[in-house]
Amino acid sequence: MSNYLAIAAVTATLQKILQDALQLEMPGARVTTVKPESNSSNIPEFGVNIYLYQVIPNRAWRNADLRTRRPKGDLIKHAQAGLDLYYIMTFYGNEVEFEPQCLLGSTVRTIIDNPILSPQMIQETLSQSFSNRLNSRLDKRVEQVTVVPSNMNTEELSKIWSVFFQSPYVLSFACQASTILIAGDKPSARALPVKRVDFYTTANQPIISQIISDGENNQPVSFASKLTIQGQQLAPDIDEEELPELDRRTNRRKRPLARIQPQVKIGKARLTPQNITENEIDLDLASLTVEEKSLLLAGVQSLQIVYSMAPKLTLIEPERVIVSNAIPFILCPTITTEVTIEELEDDGDDLYSGKLNVEVDVTVNSQQRVFLFLNEKSFADPASYIFVAVFEDYNVNCNLLKFPIRDVKGGEYLVRVQIDGAESSLDTDANEQFIGPSVNIGSVVGASR
Incomplete structure (x- = not known):
């Protein structure tokens, strides 16, 4: 992937290729890279001028970089932009001797003979004249830059000269260089790789159907309420006392993963229920500790049943959980002392x-x-x-x-x-x-x- 110097490196390489070709066929001709203005002292009296007049996103690479970061901002890959460069070449010399037309013919032949800017061409260019300031990494790319003539009609040509240059027309020729990939350079943190991937399935997906407060439907829920959570497959697969020990010699579990004692998750709090059956779980909110109550806010709350999966393969293995569907309810405040x-x-x-x-x-x-x-x-x-x-x-x-x-x-x-x-x-x-x-x-x- 090239860096921000890639565009200048392409222009410099084109200049060198044309200069080498013209030296053999038309000695004395110079190749410049300035804006083609009639009053400019840098325009050659006899030679070719290369001017980059437009840069647009490449259509093939436009959608190749839609997502470079995760929703939380973690970097997935460095961003990149695919660009097409549009050049206009102008030719100067003695019109009576047909020098501009000879220069045009030599330039077109050179471009069609060198349709690809090879890594060797780029390395030679940068090593001779631009080694200190154009370390673009353009020569390291797998996909090479191609140069092809552009189809430009009279209307487009007149707009370029009247709007961009605002100077008398000079014999000109357009070409396109594509695709230049410029990589982003913004640093970001990256998480450690995953050491091991385990797959498991569970046939008993817990499902909550409704929440009943104090034995009746449609009753307000407060910290004095006793909740009855009704549903299906709510009981754990095994009790925590039945957890198998790890076989440390083979480093494998003695039995498949199973659901153990569940907890009721309300907001950010995980609460331990009192009674658990296959179709009902009882939770007495009056028995919550002060710390557990401090995690619950009045208003709409989301309730889920969370089951830890056991046994763990290693002591440092992260917690695996399986959760039920979420059911909303409203937690109402109670005035506790005198007003x-x-x-x-x-x-x-x-x-x-x-x-x-x-x-x-x-x-x-x-x-x-x-x-x-x-x-x-x-x-x-x-x-x-x-x-x-x-x-x-x-x-x-x-x-x-x-x-x-x-x-x-x-x-x-x-x-x-x-x-x-x-x-x-x-x-x-x-x-x-x-x-x-x-x-x-x-x-x-x-x-x-």
Whole structure:
């Protein structure tokens, strides 16, 4: 693969090939590589000028490099670009003696006699004149550069001279050099190779059909809920106590891979269920540790069953797992303590402002949408309000939520919290009337449940 110097190396090689040919047939002729302008002092009085006027992507190589990196940015291969170079050659000399036409004929013959820029041609060119600045690696390529005459009509020729050069027309001839492959040079990390590839199949794909909360369908799920996960092929193949030991002499397993004790994966947390049968798995969320609860956020959660595959061939072998399908559910917050009021101020007309403190049993991220709902406990024109939580530190998760309130009518209010669409529930009495959590705003500063 060539580097960024490849284009200049092709031009230099063309210049040398033509210069060597003209020296034998038309002594004194010079070959230059400048822009063909009539007022330029570098244009030869007798000779040929080679000018690269256009570079376009090669059609055959356009789609050969669609993906050079994995989705995470890891380098798969160095990028590359396939280019076609378009040259226009202009001829100068005594028109009466037909020198430009003789130079044109010699140039065309030289190009058709040398349709391929061989590695030897490129090495000779670079070693003679450009050894220090054109180390392009063009001569190391497997696919060689070809040079062929281009078909250019009168309209295209007139556009080139009128737009590119804006100078009087000179006898000219066009050719194309292709394909020049330029490689990218951006470094990247690469993972170690895979040492060994093992294949296995399992006939018992675990499938979850539904999740039941507290023995009933369509019940809200909270940290006080007992989940029953129903499905098929949920039991493990073997218990962990039955795992076979490794045969270290033959370095082979004594039995095929099998599923062992499953875990319930909710979000980033892996939880251990209480009871496991072929068609049901029970998970008591009330038994979760504080650390496990901190990994779960209120809102929509994805639940899967994860089975480790055993036994391992070596102690450092990475964990192999098989997972079930994913089932979504909504984890609702619960208000755990009294709702308190700080900085209560009387705004007049029986309206109050302050700050409500609400503690919930789930960890709340500052990026979540958190709202407070207040509904007055009154049968005559009850008032209702919605307020947004504020976070003192947006980099720290918390359980205590603070809601600034303003212009709230004095009275007793039922309190609910909504986090990413998951809403806390209200307590009811024997008559199924809502009784709490509640807060008194105005005459009594405090809270009751």
